[in-house]
Amino acid sequence: MRAFSQLLDGLVYTRSRNAKLALIADYMRDAPDPDRGWALAALTGDLSLPAVKSAAIHAIVDERVDPMLFRMSRDYVGDLAETVALIWPKRIDQPAEIDDGSLTLSAVIDRLSKLGRAEAPAALGEMLDHLDASGRFALLKLATGGLRVGISARLAKTGFAQAFGLDVDAVEEVWHALRPPYAELFAWGQGGERPDPRGTPFFRPFMLAHPLEEGTVDLADYAAEWKWDGIRVQIVGTGGDVRLYSRAGDDITATFPDIAAAAQGIDAVLDGEMLVRGEAQGAAEHGGSAASFNALQQRLGRKNVSARMLADYPAFVRLYDLLIEGEDDLREQAWEARRARLEAFAARLDADRFDVSAVIGARDFEDLAETRAGARDAAIEGVMLKRRDSPYVAGRRTGLWYKWKRDPLTIDGVMMYAQRGHGKRSSFYSDYTFGCWSDEGELLPVAKAYSGFTDEELKWLDSFVRNNTLNRFGPVREVEKKLVVELAFDSVHDSKRHKSGVAMRFPRIARIRRDKPPEEADTIATLRKLIS
Numbered sequence: 001m002r003a004f005s006q007l008l009d010g011l012v013y014t015r016s017r018n019a020k021l022a023l024i025a026d027y028m029r030d031a032p033d034p035d036r037g038w039a040l041a042a043l044t045g046d047l048s049l050p051a052v053k054s055a056a057i058h059a060i061v062d063e064r065v066d067p068m069l070f071r072m073s074r075d076y077v078g079d080l081a082e083t084v085a086l087i088w089p090k091r092i093d094q095p096a097e098i099d100d101g102s103l104t105l106s107a108v109i110d111r112l113s114k115l116g117r118a119e120a121p122a123a124l125g126e127m128l129d130h131l132d133a134s135g136r137f138a139l140l141k142l143a144t145g146g147l148r149v150g151i152s153a154r155l156a157k158t159g160f161a162q163a164f165g166l167d168v169d170a171v172e173e174v175w176h177a178l179r180p181p182y183a184e185l186f187a188w189g190q191g192g193e194r195p196d197p198r199g200t201p202f203f204r205p206f207m208l209a210h211p212l213e214e215g216t217v218d219l220a221d222y223a224a225e226w227k228w229d230g231i232r233v234q235i236v237g238t239g240g241d242v243r244l245y246s247r248a249g250d251d252i253t254a255t256f257p258d259i260a261a262a263a264q265g266i267d268a269v270l271d272g273e274m275l276v277r278g279e280a281q282g283a284a285e286h287g288g289s290a291a292s293f294n295a296l297q298q299r300l301g302r303k304n305v306s307a308r309m310l311a312d313y314p315a316f317v318r319l320y321d322l323l324i325e326g327e328d329d330l331r332e333q334a335w336e337a338r339r340a341r342l343e344a345f346a347a348r349l350d351a352d353r354f355d356v357s358a359v360i361g362a363r364d365f366e367d368l369a370e371t372r373a374g375a376r377d378a379a380i381e382g383v384m385l386k387r388r389d390s391p392y393v394a395g396r397r398t399g400l401w402y403k404w405k406r407d408p409l410t411i412d413g414v415m416m417y418a419q420r421g422h423g424k425r426s427s428f429y430s431d432y433t434f435g436c437w438s439d440e441g442e443l444l445p446v447a448k449a450y451s452g453f454t455d456e457e458l459k460w461l462d463s464f465v466r467n468n469t470l471n472r473f474g475p476v477r478e479v480e481k482k483l484v485v486e487l488a489f490d491s492v493h494d495s496k497r498h499k500s501g502v503a504m505r506f507p508r509i510a511r512i513r514r515d516k517p518p519e520e521a522d523t524i525a526t527l528r529k530l531i532s
């Protein structure tokens with residue numbers, strides 16, 4: 001437990017990605033089994049323990065900690081686990097160094113996984129008594145579920161891979177077939193056999209695209225498809241089971257039971273875009289019948305999907321690649337060959353739930369550019385270009401796939417609030433909230449933007465904020481409503497969370513409009529007209 005808690009401490013206090021990786025790799029190399037496997041599960045978010053409710057922690061706190069001290073520290077520290085770890089009192093009969101190293105991470109996990117609700121406070125109290133402050137922090141983080149120490153699952157896997165000289169994508173490939181504490185994975189790292197995930201539906205890392213910055217491609221070498229505005233999904237069917245994986249490799253089968261059911265029985269790995277049926281604005285001309293991202297968003301992140309949801313927002317997948325069919329791994333083959341196999345395969349699937357992303361017919365690049373410029377379908381984000389002879393490779397490989405996004409939408413907003421940034425920007429007011437005018441003539445926030453300006457402009461914006469502050473509340477400054485900025489964004493949607501009723505996707509600053517008076521900034525009504 002001591003080594004694990006030191007690792008968490010290190011991760012909390014380290015900003016640099018490489019330093020974090022080194023900490024994880026060192027730990028993975030040196031810690032004993034099965035502790036390091038449990039640690040890996042905790043770091044990747046794959047450890048599922050019955051979370052101890054914060055009520056249980058409050059119960060032990062009431063019993064053991066001075067309430068005044070708790071309240072003050074909580075206000076100061078914020079996080080419950082961190083607060084309790086800090087102020088937990090030692091008993092008088094205890095030696096100064098409580099954590100003698102005998103309490104292992106595995107023992108803690110075992111204990112937590114069997115903990116009943118009634119016994120939780122006493123058992124936690126007893127464990128806390130045996131740990132130092134870092135250990136207590138680690139224990140309480142594990143107990144409350146979710147470490148939140150600023151690392152992603154991918155970073156944890158990369159650290160593991162680095163420790164044993166493995167390729168992280170190769171680790172990703174077998175990951176979903178294994179369960180914590182990943183004995184087979186560590187055996188592989190130490191020179192053993194690569195775990196064989198056959199018979200288990202498991203995720204393969206996705207092929208990604210580079211932006212087509214400038215220049216053109218020859219359409220004799222590249223095929224063009226629309227870039228659909230949904231979420232990437234991999235459908236894996238083996239041994240009668242079907243799993244759906246997101247871009248990050250998360251299992252999203254439970255969120256899309258309609259798709260999983262329709263894919264039942266396939267023996268293949270398919271790649272495509274999850275969308276929701278509907279007629280997005282202008283859809284018909286491009287094979288359409290997809291709603292905008294707004295509709296899909298209603299389905300995302302849900303575990304228990306009601307029948308109503310399924311009926312109101314029916315999902316379907318627009319397929320664009322076939323990685324594996326039966327025993328045939330097609331990834332080494334050319335895109336064109338895979339595409340032919342995909343079309344034949346998809347013809348056997350339920351047409352309500354699956355279609356194939358059409359190849360855009362264009363005479364040449366200019367013709368394609370014209371078609372792209374004229375595309376009004378709100379479910380389209382731009383164009384994808386795929387080299388006809390390219391294999392399917394994980395990650396972004398120059399020259400194989402390009403994304404060529406549509407020009408962004410723009411609107412003029414007025415700066416309302418500003419906050420300091422992070423890291424290199426922590427001494428600048430670099431994070432801004434912008435508003436547009438309501439029908440009643442009130443300025444309402446519509447977007448937060450922190451990018452799109454040069455270093456020079458940042459300095460200018462920072463001093464604008466400092467010289468035009470009306471009020472301060474906490475870290476936020478309210479500024480005089482007089483600076484107009486042109487905001488670029490990818491799309492705009494209805495939003496119940498914002499008073500303005502709208503939310504933008506990927507807003508950024510396109511231009512500072514010092515020439516424009518705030519009264520002439522755009523209205524929310526204008527913004528609403530751009531809702532897709």
Ligand SMILES: Nc1ncnc2c1ncn2[C@@H]1O[C@H](COP(=O)(O)OP(=O)(O)OP(=O)(O)O)[C@@H](O)[C@H]1O
Pocket residue numbers: 207208209210225226227228229230231232247273320357384403
């Ligand atoms: N026809 C298509 N072929 C491949 N990818 C597509 C297609 N239509 C939409 N996409 C989406 O585009 C993404 C490819 O772009 P990229 O590799 O840059 O990923 P990204 O970082 O998610 O990009 P972005 O944030 O620009 O959508 C895929 O992850 C996928 O979700």
